[in-house]
Amino acid sequence: MLAEPIAVTLLVADALEALHVPYAIGGSLAGALHGVVRATMDADLVADLSLEQVEPLARALGDAFYADVASMHSEDPERHAYVISAEDIVLAKLDWYRMGNEVSDRQWLDVLGVLKVQGNRLDRDYMRRMADELGVADLLQRALGER
Secondary structure (H helix, E strand, O other): OOHHHHHHHHHHHHHHHHOOOOEEEEHHHHHHHHOOOOOOOOOEEEEOOOHHHHHHHHHHHOOOOOOOHHHHOOOOOOOOOOEOOHHHHHHHHHHHHHHOOOOOHHHHHHHHHHHHHHHHHOOHHHHHHHHHHHOOHHHHHHHHHHO
16 A cells, blocks of 8 residues: 555655755655554655756656656665654644644544654654744644543
8 A cells, every 4th residue: 555655755756866856755654654554645745946956857757757667677676765753744743733723633643643653762852842833832732642
């Protein structure tokens, strides 16, 4: 189930890396990497793309994510992509939950999943400080209490 979203995300990540474009992966894909996998999966990519990189990126992705077959058959099996931290995915999902009038069970369960899986590895001081800045400190406190 995860193979297609990961494969598509890695295609875009490869194109961005080839152009030396800084990026980070968020969305439910990042949430699943840090927490619990859910049935619907998407990836949000944030890239610091300059105007000069727009056309090369479009060419690199081609029509509907065309990929170079030779590069897909590379001898190098190791793949990587930069993913936002577990703390930042919790904060982003709390922010989205708040902006959605706090009705999305999906966002809330994603938050609880990351908190449960990551446990004591999370930098709670950072999360509390940033949650305060984002205006979601109350939601973070509630989520920490529920996990």
